[in-house]
Amino acid sequence: MAGTPIPHAPGFIANTTPRIVTSRFDYEDSYTLTRYEATGGYQGLKKALQQTPEEVHNEVRDATLLGRGGAGFPAGVKWGFCPPEVWPRYLVVNGDESEPGTYKDRLLMELDPHQLIEGCLIACYAVGLSQCFLYIRGEMAVAQERVAQALNDAYAAGYVGKNIQDSQFSVDIVLHWGAGAYVVGEETALIESLEGNRGMPRLKPPYFPASIGLYGQPTIVNNVETLSNLPWILEHGAQAFTAIGTETSPGTRMVAVSGHVKRPGVYEIINGTTTFRDLLYGTDMCGGIRNDNQLKAFVPGGGSAPWFTPEQLDLPFEASHVGPQGSMLGSGAIMVMDETTDIPAAALTLTKFYAHESCGKCVPCREGGTWLEQILRRVVEGRGTTRDLDLLIEVGETICPGDFPHAAISSKGIEAVPFPYRMTTICFVGPSAFAPIHSALTLFREEFEAKVAGNDEPTMIEVAVDV
Amino acid sequence: MKFFTEENSELAKEIIGRYPKPRSAMIPLLHLAQEQEGWVTDEAMTEIAELVGTTSAEVLGTCSFYEMFKRKPVGKYVINICTTMSCALMGAGDLMKHAESRLGVKSGGSTADGLFTLEGAECQAACTEAPCLQVNYRHQYRVTPEQFDQLVEDLAVADTDIPEHGVLSQIRQHIPEDKFVGTTPPEDVVSAPVWLSEAGGQ
Numbered sequence: 001m002a003g004t005p006i007p008h009a010p011g012f013i014a015n016t017t018p019r020i021v022t023s024r025f026d027y028e029d030s031y032t033l034t035r036y037e038a039t040g041g042y043q044g045l046k047k048a049l050q051q052t053p054e055e056v057h058n059e060v061r062d063a064t065l066l067g068r069g070g071a072g073f074p075a076g077v078k079w080g081f082c083p084p085e086v087w088p089r090y091l092v093v094n095g096d097e098s099e100p101g102t103y104k105d106r107l108l109m110e111l112d113p114h115q116l117i118e119g120c121l122i123a124c125y126a127v128g129l130s131q132c133f134l135y136i137r138g139e140m141a142v143a144q145e146r147v148a149q150a151l152n153d154a155y156a157a158g159y160v161g162k163n164i165q166d167s168q169f170s171v172d173i174v175l176h177w178g179a180g181a182y183v184v185g186e187e188t189a190l191i192e193s194l195e196g197n198r199g200m201p202r203l204k205p206p207y208f209p210a211s212i213g214l215y216g217q218p219t220i221v222n223n224v225e226t227l228s229n230l231p232w233i234l235e236h237g238a239q240a241f242t243a244i245g246t247e248t249s250p251g252t253r254m255v256a257v258s259g260h261v262k263r264p265g266v267y268e269i270i271n272g273t274t275t276f277r278d279l280l281y282g283t284d285m286c287g288g289i290r291n292d293n294q295l296k297a298f299v300p301g302g303g304s305a306p307w308f309t310p311e312q313l314d315l316p317f318e319a320s321h322v323g324p325q326g327s328m329l330g331s332g333a334i335m336v337m338d339e340t341t342d343i344p345a346a347a348l349t350l351t352k353f354y355a356h357e358s359c360g361k362c363v364p365c366r367e368g369g370t371w372l373e374q375i376l377r378r379v380v381e382g383r384g385t386t387r388d389l390d391l392l393i394e395v396g397e398t399i400c401p402g403d404f405p406h407a408a409i410s411s412k413g414i415e416a417v418p419f420p421y422r423m424t425t426i427c428f429v430g431p432s433a434f435a436p437i438h439s440a441l442t443l444f445r446e447e448f449e450a451k452v453a454g455n456d457e458p459t460m461i462e463v464a465v466d467v
Numbered sequence: 468m469k470f471f472t473e474e475n476s477e478l479a480k481e482i483i484g485r486y487p488k489p490r491s492a493m494i495p496l497l498h499l500a501q502e503q504e505g506w507v508t509d510e511a512m513t514e515i516a517e518l519v520g521t522t523s524a525e526v527l528g529t530c531s532f533y534e535m536f537k538r539k540p541v542g543k544y545v546i547n548i549c550t551t552m553s554c555a556l557m558g559a560g561d562l563m564k565h566a567e568s569r570l571g572v573k574s575g576g577s578t579a580d581g582l583f584t585l586e587g588a589e590c591q592a593a594c595t596e597a598p599c600l601q602v603n604y605r606h607q608y609r610v611t612p613e614q615f616d617q618l619v620e621d622l623a624v625a626d627t628d629i630p631e632h633g634v635l636s637q638i639r640q641h642i643p644e645d646k647f648v649g650t651t652p653p654e655d656v657v658s659a660p661v662w663l664s665e666a667g668g669q
Contacts, residue, residue: 003626004618006605011595053663088487088656100551100590128663131487131650138498138535139547139591141604144636151640161646168662172648174485175640179494180534182589196493196519198532215488215653258553258594265595303552303590333594335552349555353589359532 006142009110011103011256013265015284018244020252021228022268024112031146033153036114042159044234048122049167056126060230062238064250066271068104069094069185069223070302070331072319079127081210082218089218091124091132092194092209093227096178096185098137100303100353101333104254104266105224109136109143112228113150117160117173119227122234124171127220131172133194138178148175182357186427187221188213189359200359201427225254246272249318255279259336260293261286269317276300277313280336293338297443301330303350304432306405306419307439326405326416343447344380347440351376354433364399365430371395372433384452389441396434399424404438414442470514475503478639479518485642487650489519493529497536502633506537535604537632542577544622545632546570547588548600554590557597563587565612569619582623584632603632 012025024030024039036042048056061076082089093116097105108116120132134151136144151173154160162170181199183189188202191214206212213219229251233241242250249272256266257279263286269279280286280295289295297307300315306327308315315321322329337346355369375392378384396404400421408416423431441448471479479499483492496518500511512526519526530536548554548563567573570583577584593599596608600615607618621627630637658664 003621003624004607004629006628007608009593009606010608011593085659087659088651088653097592098590101553101594102590103592103594106592125662128660130656130660131648137592138533138635139588139601139604141635141637142606145638148636148638148640152638155643155646158646161642162648170648170660170662172485172642172650176491176495177498177635178533179497179536181532193494194491195488196490196521196529198529217653256595258597259556264597299552335556335594337556341556346552346556349550349552353551356589 009107009142011266012107012111013263013267013285015267015269015282017252017268017270019268020232020241020244021108021112021115021225021254024115025107030111031113031150033114033150033157036112040235041114041231042118044231045118045121045125045159046165047234048125049165049169053126053128056122056234059238060126060233063233063241064248065226065229065233065241066249067223068225068229068253068332070099070304072329075222075226078208078210078222079123079220081208082127082220083211086218087128088130089128089220090214091120091127091129092187092190092214092219092221093120093132093134093224094185094187094190094221095134095136095140095143095224096190097224097331098182098185099331099333100350101256101258101299101335102302102331103256103258104332106137106140106143107254107266108224108228109140110146113147114154115228115231116147116224117150117154119230120173121160121164121171122230123220123222123227125169129171129220131174133174133176133214135176135178135190135194138180144175144177151175181359182353183359183427183429186429189427190221191219198359200361203426245270246318248272248320253317253332255317255332255334257286257334257336259298260290260338260341261288261336262290263287272318273316275314275316276308276334279334280313286336289336289338291338293340296337296339296341297343297439298337299333299335299436301328302333303335303353304428304435305330306407306435307443308407309409309443311410312407323419324416326407326419328419343440343444344376344451347436348373348376348380350436351433354429358429358433362425362430365425365433368395368399369430369433372437376437379448379451382451383455385455385457386449386452387457388452389445389448392437392441396438399430399434404434406439406442409443468510470500470508470510472503475499481641483518485650487653490521493519493521493526494533497526497530498635501536502635505543505631505633506540540581541632542584543582543631544602544629545584545586546600546602547586547591547604548574549589549591549593549598550587551590553594554597554599559598562598562600562610562612562615566615569616583619602627602629604635605629
C-alpha cells in the first residue's frame with residue numbers, strides 16, 4: 001500500500017537508565033520470538049523452573065516489585081494473599097491501559113509481547129495459577145495482533161501450554177479483548193468484564209481479588225509492566241533489582257510525559273531517586289518546557305492525580321515523598337501545562353473524561369460527575385457565576401467528604417493535604433472527576449474568578465410550600 | 468436462519484472452549500459478530516445468548532455497556548479523535564473542528580456515502596504523540612490538518628492497510644490441540660496444580 005501506513009508505535013526515548021523492561025525496544029523486530037530468544041528471552045522462565053514455586057515467589061517478594069498499574073502495591077505480597085488450599089487460582093493480566101496520560105503498557109505489548117508472556121508464566125508457576133487471561137484494551141488492535149502472534153509462536157515453541165519445557169508445569173494463556181470502558185481498568189470491574197458482564201466494580205471488601213476473584217476463585221490481577229519485570233528479576237536476581245533505585249521503590253519504571261515539554265516521550269527512569277525536575281528538565285529526558293516557557297502545573301500520576309506546581313519539582317518518584325505532598329505516582333503519566341494554559345479548560349478535559357466513563361453504579365459518581373462537568377463547562381464558556389465555583393466544591397464534597405488532597409502553595413501560605421482522599425463511591429472514578437477541579441481551583445482560583453467576573457447570579461425564587 | 472457463518476460458528480465454539488465458564492466468551496463473540504456485520508445486530512445477540520447459555524437481554528446488557536459495540540450501522544471507517552487532556556493541550560480541539568469541516572459532519576455523525584463516522588474519543592494511550600486519532604482502532608500520531616486530509620483521501624480509495632470497521636486484530640490466537648491444557652469448571656477443581664503439589668517443578 002502506498003498510502004497511509006499503520007505506524008510502528010513511537011514515543012520511547014532511551015536515556016542513561018539501565019533498561020529492564022525496554023531493553024529490546026531499539027530492534028525493528030523486537031516483538032518476534034527470534035529476536036526474543038536471541039536476546040536472552042525465556043531464560044528467566046528456565047531459571048524459575050529449576051527452582052521450587054516457593055523459591056520463585058520469595059525472589060519476587062525480595063525484589064519489592066511495586067505494582068505499576070496505579071496503586072503501587074508490592075506484587076510479591078499481593079501474590080501471598082491467595083487463601084491456602086483454595087483451587088483453582090487464576091491470573092488476570094490488566095492490559096486495559098486507559099488512564100489519561102498513560103502510555104507504557106501498550107508499548108510493552110506491541111514491542112515486547114514475549115517478555116510479558118514470560119512474566120505471566122513466572123507468576124503462574126510461582127503462585128500455582130492454573131490459567132491466565134491476558135486482557136488487552138479493545139481499542140488496541142495492533143497490540144492484540146502482536147500478542148496473538150507471540151502467543152501462537154510461544155505455544156508452538158513449547159513455552160506455553162501443556163508440560164512447558166518438558167516440565168510438570170502446564171498453563172494456558174488466553175488472549176481476551178475488552179470493548180471500550182475505562183472503568184474496566186479497576187481490577188474487580190476487569191473481572192466482571194471477563195465474566196461476560198457489564199464492567200462495574202464490585203463492592204469491597206474483599207479488597208483483593210486474591211481472596212475472591214474470577215468465578216469467585218482466588219485471582220491475581222497484575223499490570224502489564226509489573227509482569228514484564230519478572231523475566232529480568234528471575235534472570236538477574238532480586239538483589240540486582242534492589243540495587244537500582246531505593247529500598248522502598250527499587251528497579252526502574254516507565255513514565256510517559258506529555259503536553260508542553262520539548263521532548264514528550266516514554267522514558268524508563270530509576271525508581272525512587274529520579275525527580276520530576278530530572279524528568280522534565282534533564283537534557284537526556286524532556287529537555288525543558290516548550291519554547292522555554294514557564295511551567296505552570298503538572299499532573300504527576302495520571303488524570304486521577306491531584307496536580308503539582310513548580311514548587312514540587314524536586315520530589316522523587318517515591319510514594320512516601322509524593323503522598324504526603326498531596327498526590328500520587330499512579331500510572332506513571334505526567335501531563336505538563338506551560339504558562340499559556342487555560343487552567344479551567346484543561347481541568348474540563350479531565351473531568352469530562354471521568355464523567356463520561358462513570359459506570360453508573362454509585363450515585364455520587366454517576367450524577368455528581370455529570371454535574372461537575374456541566375457546571376465547569378459553563379464556567380469555562382463564560383456563562384458561570386461566582387456561586388458556581390462554590391457549587392463545584394460542594395458537589396465534589398459529596399463524592400469526597402473532608403479535606404481533598406492537594407499540594408502546598410508557599411506563596412499563599414497553603415500547606416499540603418496528604419493523599420489519599422475519602423470517598424463515597426466504590427472505586428476512584430468519582431473522586432477522579434473532582435480531582436482536576438479541586439486542584440485547579442485550589443492552585444489557580446483567580447483564573448476561574450476571571451471567567452465568571454461580571455456575570456449576574458441567577459435570581460432565586462422563594463417557593464412557599466403548604467404542608 | 469443462523470447469524471454466524473459456518474466458519475465463524477466454528478471459531479465461536481473454539482473461543483468458548485477456552486473459558487471455564489462459557490459466559491466469559493460474551494465479549495469476544497460480540498466482537499466476532501461486529502466483525503462479520505460491521506455492527507452488532509439483534510440476531511447476533513440472540514445467537515450469542517444461545518451459544519453462551521444466557522438470555523438475549525443479558526447479552527444486550529453487556530453489549531450496551533461497551534463503547535466499541537455499535538448497535539446500528541456505522542461508516543466503513545470510524546475515526547476517533549482523542550479529546551482528553553494530553554491531546555487537548557496539543558491542539559485536539561482544532562483538529563476536531565478541521566475534521567468536522569473536512570468531512571461535513573459533526574462529531575458523532577456519519578458521512579452520507581457511508582464511508583466515515585467521526586467521533587470524539589477518550590484517551591488512546593498515545594499521549595506523547597498528541598494530537599492522535601484512531602481509524603478503526605489503529606493509531607495515527609501527531610496529526611496535522613494536512614495529514615488528516617491525506618488520510619481521508621487514502622481511506623476513500625482504500626489505499627491503506629486499515630481494514631473495515633468491525634475487524635479488530637487480524638491475527639487470531641489458535642491453541643494447538645496437543646498443547647491445550649484445557650478448561651475445567653472451577654467447582655470441579657479440588658487440588659493444587661501438579662507442579663505445586665510436587666514441589667520442585669520438574
